[in-house]
Amino acid sequence: MIEIKNLTKVFPARKGLLGHDAIKAVANVCFSIPEAGSVSFIGESGSGKTTIGRILAGLETPSSGDIWIQGVNVTKMPQAERRRFLRQVQLIQQDPYQALNPARTIEQALGDPLKVIARERGQDSAWIQTRMHDVLHRVGIEPGSVLNKYPHMLSGGQRQRIVIARALTVDPKVLVADEAVSMIDVSLRLGVLKLLKDLREQFGISLLFITHDVASARYVGQNGQLFVIYKGMVIESGPTDQIIDQPYHPYTQALLSAVPVLKGLENPGPDRFIPLRGDDQELIPDTVCLYQPRCPFAQTKCREERPALQGTEHAHACHFPVVRRVVATVRANEG
Amino acid sequence: MAAEFEARDFHARGVQIRNLRVSYQTPQGDIPAVNGVNLSIAPGKITGIIGESGSGKSTLAMALMNTVPRPGRIISGSVVVDGIGDMLTIDKESRRRAHGRHLGFVFQASQNSLNPLRRIGAQVLDLGRSHNVKDLRALIKRAKELLGKMGLNADRVLLSYQHELSGGMRQRVGIMFALVLDARVVILDEPTTALDMLSQASVLQIVRQIHQERHLTTVLISHDMGVVADLADNVVVMYGGELAEQGSTEEVLAHPLHPYTQGLIKAIPRISGPLDQAVALPGLPPDSAALMAHGCLFAGRCPKRLPVCGESRPTYESVGQGRYVACFRVAGHD
Numbered sequence: 072m073i074e075i076k077n078l079t080k081v082f083p084a085r086k087g088l089l090g091h092d093a094i095k096a097v098a099n100v101c102f103s104i105p106e107a108g109s110v111s112f113i114g115e116s117g118s119g120k121t122t123i124g125r126i127l128a129g130l131e132t133p134s135s136g137d138i139w140i141q142g143v144n145v146t147k148m149p150q151a152e153r154r155r156f157l158r159q160v161q162l163i164q165q166d167p168y169q170a171l172n173p174a175r176t177i178e179q180a181l182g183d184p185l186k187v188i189a190r191e192r193g194q195d196s197a198w199i200q201t202r203m204h205d206v207l208h209r210v211g212i213e214p215g216s217v218l219n220k221y222p223h224m225l226s227g228g229q230r231q232r233i234v235i236a237r238a239l240t241v242d243p244k245v246l247v248a249d250e251a252v253s254m255i256d257v258s259l260r261l262g263v264l265k266l267l268k269d270l271r272e273q274f275g276i277s278l279l280f281i282t283h284d285v286a287s288a289r290y291v292g293q294n295g296q297l298f299v300i301y302k303g304m305v306i307e308s309g310p311t312d313q314i315i316d317q318p319y320h321p322y323t324q325a326l327l328s329a330v331p332v333l334k335g336l337e338n339p340g341p342d343r344f345i346p347l348r349g350d351d352q353e354l355i356p357d358t359v360c361l362y363q364p365r366c367p368f369a370q371t372k373c374r375e376e377r378p379a380l381q382g383t384e385h386a387h388a389c390h391f392p393v394v395r396r397v398v399a400t401v402r403a404n405e406g
Numbered sequence: 407m408a409a410e411f412e413a414r415d416f417h418a419r420g421v422q423i424r425n426l427r428v429s430y431q432t433p434q435g436d437i438p439a440v441n442g443v444n445l446s447i448a449p450g451k452i453t454g455i456i457g458e459s460g461s462g463k464s465t466l467a468m469a470l471m472n473t474v475p476r477p478g479r480i481i482s483g484s485v486v487v488d489g490i491g492d493m494l495t496i497d498k499e500s501r502r503r504a505h506g507r508h509l510g511f512v513f514q515a516s517q518n519s520l521n522p523l524r525r526i527g528a529q530v531l532d533l534g535r536s537h538n539v540k541d542l543r544a545l546i547k548r549a550k551e552l553l554g555k556m557g558l559n560a561d562r563v564l565l566s567y568q569h570e571l572s573g574g575m576r577q578r579v580g581i582m583f584a585l586v587l588d589a590r591v592v593i594l595d596e597p598t599t600a601l602d603m604l605s606q607a608s609v610l611q612i613v614r615q616i617h618q619e620r621h622l623t624t625v626l627i628s629h630d631m632g633v634v635a636d637l638a639d640n641v642v643v644m645y646g647g648e649l650a651e652q653g654s655t656e657e658v659l660a661h662p663l664h665p666y667t668q669g670l671i672k673a674i675p676r677i678s679g680p681l682d683q684a685v686a687l688p689g690l691p692p693d694s695a696a697l698m699a700h701g702c703l704f705a706g707r708c709p710k711r712l713p714v715c716g717e718s719r720p721t722y723e724s725v726g727q728g729r730y731v732a733c734f735r736v737a738g739h740d
Contacts, residue, residue: 115602116573226690227459256458257629261673262686283602290675290684315677329607330677331632335659337678345611346604401679402660 073127073160073245073277074103078136080122080303096122098303100136102296104245107275109295111288111311113326119303120281124247127279129157140244161238165250167230171222177233178218181206184240206236209274210266228259235266246270248291249281260287267291286330289315299323302361309385317385319392321366328397336402342395360390368393418450418621419488419508419590421470426483428462428469437694439465439478441647444722447591449488452617452624454638454655456631456670460691462647463627467595469494470625471509472501487591507537510584510592512577519580520568526579527564530586537587545586552582556612574605578612585616592617595627610637631674635659640728643667646692646703649722653729663731666704702734710735 080097096119104110112120125131127138138145140160145153164170171180185199207214210232222230231251238246248267252260268291270276280291288297289311297311299322307320318324328343346365355361363373372390380388428440440462447453457463468474470485472493485493490504505511513519521529527546534545550560556578568576577597584592594613598606614637617624628634634641635655642652643664651664662668669687676684689707696703705715714734722732 115604228690256691257631258458258670258673258687258691261675261684262688264675265686283604284675285603286675286677289677290681293681326603327677329603331607331610331630331636333632333635333659333671333674333676335635335656336671337676345607398677401676 072104072106072141074137074139075123075127076101076137076139078123078126078138079134080119080126080131081134096303097126097133100298100300100303100305102298102305102308104277104279106244107271107277109271109278109280109292110298111280111282111292111295112298112300113282113285113288114300115283115326118300120300121249122303123300124162124249124279124281127157127245128160128162128247129154130162158241159244161241161243161246163231163234163238163246163248163251166254167227167234168222168254170234171230173222175221176218177220177222177225178203180222180233181237181240184237188241202240206239209239209270210236211262212236226259227255228263231255231263232266235263235270239270243276245277245279247279247281250283251280252287253282253284261290264291268293283326284330285315285327299326302355304361304388305380305386306362306389307385307387308380309382313385315398317394318397319385319387319394320362320389321368322362323387324395324397330399332399337399338402339399340395340397343397343399360388417488418623419490420449420623421447421488421591421625422484422486423447423466423470424484424486426466426469426485427481428465428474428478429481431477431479432694434694438647438697440469441697443483443647443649445642445649445652447623447625448640449623450621451639452614452626452637453640453642454626454628454634455642455644456628456634457644458629458691460646461644463629463644464595465647466644467511467593467625467627470593471505471511473505489590503537506533506584506587506589508589508591510587510589512580512584512592512594512597520576522568524567525564526566526568526571530564530583533583533586539587548588549582549586552585552616553578555616556581557608572605573600574602574609577601577605577609581609581612581616585620588620589622591623591625593625593627596629597626598628598630598633606633613637631670643670646697648703649730649732650704651729651731651733653727657727657729663725663729663736664704664733665708665710665735669707669709702732 078097078100082094082096084093100123102110112123114120122131126133145156148156181203182199185202189199204214212232252263255263264287267278271278280288282288292311295311297314298305299307301322307314307323314323318327325346328345332339358377360373360378363369370391378388378390380386423443423445426440426443429436429438443466455463465474465478469480474480480494487493490508530546530549531542534542539545553560553563558575558578598609626638638655641655641658643650645666651667659671662671672685673687692703700718701716702719705711712734720732720734722730724730725736
C-alpha cells in the first residue's frame with residue numbers, strides 16, 4: 072500500500088573554500104510496504120538509510136521519484152496537504168530523550184497531538200483521556216504510573232515506548248523506526264522490538280525498520296523484506312530469511328559477518344570474514360562497482376562496469392555473486 | 407631512546423580487586439555504585455564486564471584507575487595491579503605516571519577525550535612529555551605503527567583534528583593513545599557503543615590482535631552481551647553495583663547460573679536459530695530504593711524467586727573452576 076519508485080535525494084554542493092561536490096544520499100531506490108508488512112533497511116552509517124526514512128516521514132523532500140500511499144501520489148501534492156497526508160507515517164528516532172520535551176509531563180506530551188486531532192474530529196476532552204489511556208496500554212505502559220512524570224524520571228525503554236505511544240495518537244499506517252533501540256539498555260531492548268512486532272501483527276501497522284543490526288531486523292521483520300543499502304543504492308534485496316541464509320553480495324556478507332558470535336552458543340560461519348573499514352571519503356566514478364574498493368573478492372570487471380540490480384524476488388547487484396556461509400550457526404548443545 | 411620501548415617485559419599483569427566500595431553522594435543520601443566487589447582479573451586474558459546502565463561497570467573501571475569523579479567516592483577496598491601496587495593508596499605522582507604508562511584507558515565516546523583544538527600528533531607529543539618520554543621521535547613512530555595496524559593512514563590521522571575523523575577512526579585513535587606508552591593493562595569502556603556493525607567488528611578485531619601480540623591484560627566494559635561473548639575469554643556480570651556471576655565466556659553463555667544472566671542471554675535477538683527463542687526480560691533495573699533494600703537486587707525481576715530472596719542478599723560464592731555466582735538457587739548457599 073506504500074510504493075516508492077526511483078527515490079533519489081541529492082544534497083546540493085556547498086560552494087566556496089570548503090566546498091564539496093553534490094552528495095547523492097539516495098539513488099533510485101524502489102520498494103513497497105504492504106499493509107501490516109515489514110521492510111528493513113540495513114547498512115552502515117552514511118549509507119543513506121536514514122534519509123529514506125526521513126523522506127517517507129515528510130522531513131525531507133526527494134530530489135526525484137514518487138511516493139504512492141494508498142494509491143495517491145504524495146510527491147505531487149501541495150505542501151500543506153502532503154504534510155497532513157504524511158501524518159500516516161510516523162518516525163521513531165534513535166534517542167527518545169531528545170524526542171520528548173524535558174519540561175513537559177507525559178500527559179502533556181501525549182495531550183498536545185490529541186488536542187489537535189480532537190479539534191479536527193469535534194471530540195471533547197473525555198475522548199482525549201480515553202485515547203491517551205488506550206495508546207499507553209497499547210505500548211505496554213500502565214497510564215497511572217507515568218502520566219504525571221517527566222521524561223527524565225523514566226527508563227530509556229519506557230521513554231521509547233512513550234514516543235511510540237505519541238506516534239500512535241494519530242492512527243498511523245506506517246511506523247518508521249530509525250535505530251529505535253540502539254540507545255536502550257539491552258535487557259529492555261528486546262521488549263521494544265517485540266512491541267514494534269506486535270503493533271504490526273495486532274493492529275496492522277506497517278513497519279519500516281532502519282538499522283545496522285541485522286539480528287534485530289530479523290526479529291521484527293519476520294516474513295518481511297530486507298534491503299541492503301550501500302552508498303545510497305540498494306545492493307541486495309529479498310525476503311529477510313533468504314538474504315541471511317544465502318547472501319550473494321560481498322557487502323551483505325560483510326555485514327552478516329560483523330554480527331558478534333556468541334561463544335559457547337554459536338559457531339562462526341565457515342566463510343565469515345571481518346573487513347577492516349575502508350576510507351569513506353573517496354569518490355567512486357559511476358562506471359565501477361561502488362563496493363569494489365573495499366571488496367575482498369573484486370575482479371577486473373568490477374573496476375570496469377557497475378553491476379545493475381538483477382533478479383526479482385531475491386535481487387543483488389554483483390558481477391560475481393557467490394553464496395557464502397558467514398552467519399553463525401547454533402551449537403547442538405543448546406537446549 | 408628506542409631502548410626504552412624495546413625493554414618490554416612480556417609478563418602479563420593481573421589486577422586484584424578486594425572489597426571495593428564506591429558510592430555517589432546525593433541529596434537523598436549515599437548511593438552505592440560499586441558495593442563490595444571482589445574480583446581477580448586474570449593476566450593475559452580479555453575480561454569482559456557486562457552490565458546495563460547503572461550497574462556500576464563504568465564506576466568500577468574508573469575505580470581501577472582511581473579516577474572516580476565527584477560526587478563519587480571510593481569508600482574502601484584495594485585495587486592491586488601487579489608491578490605497581492595498590493592504585494588506591496599509592497601517591498598521586500606515581501598514580502599519574504601509572505596512567506598511560508602501565509594502565510591504558512579508552513573512554514566511552516572517545517571523541518570527548520580528545521582535545522578539539524590540537525592535532526592528534528601534537529596530543530601524542532603532549533602525552534609523551536607529560537610522561538618524560540625522551541625520544542619523542544620514537545613515540546611518534548610507535549603511534550604511526552599502531553595506527554597503521556588499525557587500517558588507518560597514520561600520517562593523515564596525526565595531522566588531523568578530532569572533528570575531521572569519523573567515529574570509528576576516533577575510537578581507533580583512542581586505542582592508540584591507550585597503547586602508545588606500552589601499557590600492560592588496558593581498560594576499554596564501551597569501545598564500540600557509538601559505532602555501526604562494521605566499524606564495531608573491525609575495532610573488536612583490532613583489540614583482539616593487539617591483545618595477543620602484546621600479551622596485554624584487557625578489561626572490556628560493555629552493555630552488549632554480543633560484543634563480550636565474541637571477544638572476551640572471561641565474563642563478569644554486574645547488576646546493581648554487585649557481581650552477579652562470572653566464569654569463562656563459553657561456560658557462562660552455555661550454562662548461565664544466575665537468572666539475570668539467563669535472562670540477558672535469552673533477550674539477545676539472534677541471527678540464526680528459532681526466532682521465538684528470544685524473550686524479553688521483564689521489569690526495570692534496580693532504582694536507588696532497591697539498592698538500599700536487604701533482599702537480592704534481582705528479586706523484583708526474577709522468575710525463580712524464593713521467599714528468602716526478599717529478605718537477605720545472596721553472597722558471591724565460588725562454584726568451582728573460576729565460576730562464581732550470587733544466587734540462593736545455586737548450590738553452595740544454604
